[in-house]
Amino acid sequence: MCSSVGLAPSTPVEQCLAAVKADVAKDGVAAPAADVAGLQKVVAGAQEHGIDLKVVVMETSPPIDTPLRDIATEIGHANPGATVLVLSPGWAGTYSTTYDRVLLEAGQDVAKTAPNPVVGTQAFVDQLQTPDFPWVGFTITLVIGVTAAAVLTRVLQLRAKRSQHTQIPAEQVE
Numbered sequence: 001m002c003s004s005v006g007l008a009p010s011t012p013v014e015q016c017l018a019a020v021k022a023d024v025a026k027d028g029v030a031a032p033a034a035d036v037a038g039l040q041k042v043v044a045g046a047q048e049h050g051i052d053l054k055v056v057v058m059e060t061s062p063p064i065d066t067p068l069r070d071i072a073t074e075i076g077h078a079n080p081g082a083t084v085l086v087l088s089p090g091w092a093g094t095y096s097t098t099y100d101r102v103l104l105e106a107g108q109d110v111a112k113t114a115p116n117p118v119v120g121t122q123a124f125v126d127q128l129q130t131p132d133f134p135w136v137g138f139t140i141t142l143v144i145g146v147t148a149a150a151v152l153t154r155v156l157q158l159r160a161k162r163s164q165h166t167q168i169p170a171e172q173v174e
Contacts, residue, residue, distance in 0.1 A: 029110075046125045
């Protein structure tokens with residue numbers, strides 16, 4: 001995390017986090033200098049679409065991805081209403097009170113596999129803007145369709161049974 005604000009890796013974590021928060025507060029981005037301009041453009045584009053995006057890019061990855069989500073949560077708490085993306089080589093962590101975890105994780109998946117942080121961040125924003133499949137409507141339609149098919153099947157069974165009884169000769173009924 002320290003590398004995203006130009007501090008040495010030996011800097012205490014609390015000091016690095018404070019520097020990252022301050023950097024993000026300025027322009028929405030805490031990243032190595034080479035990525036800042038491109039990320040600022042992506043953040044500005046996201047803002048035009050109503051997404052308050054904050055991005056942190058780390059030059060090295062932790063052993064697991066959990067610390068990235070922890071950092072994203074810290075940045076999110078410092079920036080209420082923001083959606084936060086933290087990227088490292090091969091990992092991503094997110095935080096948002098606006099988007100659900102499923103959508104965030106879908107965005108993480110496309111962001112962490114991108115060739116660089118700018119492309120990954122843009123892919124993340126694009127994923128947030130992708131319309132969801134209307135599962136509720138689909139489920140309701142499916143339930144109604146299955147119910148109608150079951151009722152229709154039962155009605156046809158009863159008709160077939162009645163017509164079978166009316167076709168039986170009178171001497172067989174006795």
